[in-house]
Amino acid sequence: MKILIIGGKGTIGKRVSEHFAKKHQVIVGGRSTGDVIVDIADSKSIEAMFKAVGKVDAVVCIAGEAKWAAFDSMTEEDFTIGLKSKLMGQVNLVRIGQDYVNPGGSFTLTTGILADHPVEFTTSAAMVNGGIHSFVKAVALELRNGIRINVVSSGLVEDAVERYEAYFPGHNPIPMYKVINGYVRSVEGKGTGEIIRMYDNC
């Protein structure tokens, strides 16, 4: 398969890219580094990326940001960051990318546990994650040519524990091999419209 992985140099992205590269042709997209440069917050940049890369069998997005801050300090503008990047960035990737994915191919988006189990300071991040979950269920009803779409929503991943554990009291870190498996299940499986939750609440 020819797989385009946007955010393929990030914390999760580099592990996922390394894994898929063992069996597939991987093209890494990134904002500052990668095989192709793309800023998903800018739909013109997404268009240019697809024109450069051409047809693919799978698009994986592990990119997008949102502002973390106390709700009573958040301005309307602060919310716009997440709306433009992690929310509409991923929506536009599907909207524009549907013409560049081969029949039977797939999209895999990324959210996170905040959609279901938010923590302090995440009103914007939780919101965009929840929006993507419902978007994926809805758009799966409409994509053509057998194109599938799923979203991987992980808990606090092991490789990010050092940086983020203070924000996630009592959250069990998710081993990277399980996170990778979420993406494998979406790309190599047959499911569509799935929210692949990689949480460890037991």
Place this chain on the structure above:
Amino acid sequence: MKILIIGGKGTIGKRVSEHFAKKHQVIVGGRSTGDVIVDIADSKSIEAMFKAVGKVDAVVCIAGEAKWAAFDSMTEEDFTIGLKSKLMGQVNLVRIGQDYVNPGGSFTLTTGILADHPVEFTTSAAMVNGGIHSFVKAVALELRNGIRINVVSSGLVEDAVERYEAYFPGHNPIPMYKVINGYVRSVEGKGTGEIIRMYDNC
């Protein structure tokens, strides 16, 4: 209680307003009619509304729109309608309104079954509903002075069956008294961070 009901003249809103008016002081906000005029897509209009109405015990929002259309016909601009109105409109209502709700008061937002069970043409509507669900869970962790927040998510309501049933094949209509009870549970109950699902999937 002094209850501000935005969208209090709409299909659901008029039933909810009538019900609460039996026991409480109800102020109806609307885009073109009501005790106070407000367009939730414009945060300046929200500010002006709260300045005019003053402190309240409960804010209920049954307003907000999003574009319904086939995904492959949706432009980026089409998505903006829902982002500005039903999504950020409700977020801004809480963001600005938190200073106008009395201690122990509440916010009640409105979404719909599309967040969990979308139908065709609802990529944008489902997305904004799902975003609000996660937002409510997240912001409930941060509101002060015992202010609560919940969201009522109804299935196809009985009073809208005639207009919308073609879009919801096989959906069981929800009786209006059950929909009203969703809002009563939020406003007069003690829960917070709840997604009050009024679905009938049995």
